[in-house]
Amino acid sequence: MSTRLLERLMFAQGGLCFFCRAPLSPGEASVEHLVATANGGNNHDDNCVVCCKTLNALLGSMSLKEKIRVILNQRGEFECPNRKGPHKSITAPAASRAAVSHASKSVTEKLALIVADLKKRGTARPRTVKTLNSTISALFQKQLPEAEISSLIEKLCARGVVTINGTKVSYELPPRNA
Numbered sequence: 001m002s003t004r005l006l007e008r009l010m011f012a013q014g015g016l017c018f019f020c021r022a023p024l025s026p027g028e029a030s031v032e033h034l035v036a037t038a039n040g041g042n043n044h045d046d047n048c049v050v051c052c053k054t055l056n057a058l059l060g061s062m063s064l065k066e067k068i069r070v071i072l073n074q075r076g077e078f079e080c081p082n083r084k085g086p087h088k089s090i091t092a093p094a095a096s097r098a099a100v101s102h103a104s105k106s107v108t109e110k111l112a113l114i115v116a117d118l119k120k121r122g123t124a125r126p127r128t129v130k131t132l133n134s135t136i137s138a139l140f141q142k143q144l145p146e147a148e149i150s151s152l153i154e155k156l157c158a159r160g161v162v163t164i165n166g167t168k169v170s171y172e173l174p175p176r177n178a
């Protein structure tokens with residue numbers, strides 16, 4: 001594998017990882033073959049990107065289809081595995097980042113957050129549909145549209161976590177650590 005290919009791709013990508021767009025230090029940069037050489041992929045610029053070493057190792061010789069699935073599974077919040085650590089604070093102040101990522105989480109993650117929050121509240125849980133609405137809204141820094149909050153509550157009902165009787169709400173929360 002030629003160093004010049006790496007340098008060329010680094011230049012074309014503005015020195016950023018192709019996938020997570022974090023600045024790449026020379027020690028972290030590695031050439032990822034989109035179609036793996038093991039699967040017949042070539043060494044041309046068209047088939048190569050520069051990305052973080054840890055991601056390159058993770059993708060290994062997955063098929064292009066599997067790689068695309070891995071990328072789509074991140075739902076637009078792609079972070080290479082090595083970015084889970086202390087690197088995070090470099091890209092954005094922690095508070096604003098948390099606020100943004102909370103509201104852009106997947107439905108499953110949002111439901112998990114809501115259930116965790118309700119558990120924490122113990123007996124101080126919202127007793128009416130209205131207060132449940134505002135509790136969920138506050139949990140997501142008031143960034144969720146009302147329609148989405150209603151849809152989340154419907155899903156909680158469908159899962160049997162929340163039962164709505166008129167304007168009153170009761171809960172059947174899964175036990176801790178279940």
Ligand SMILES: [Zn+2]
Pocket residue numbers: 017018019020021022051052055079080
């Ligand atoms: Zn990366």
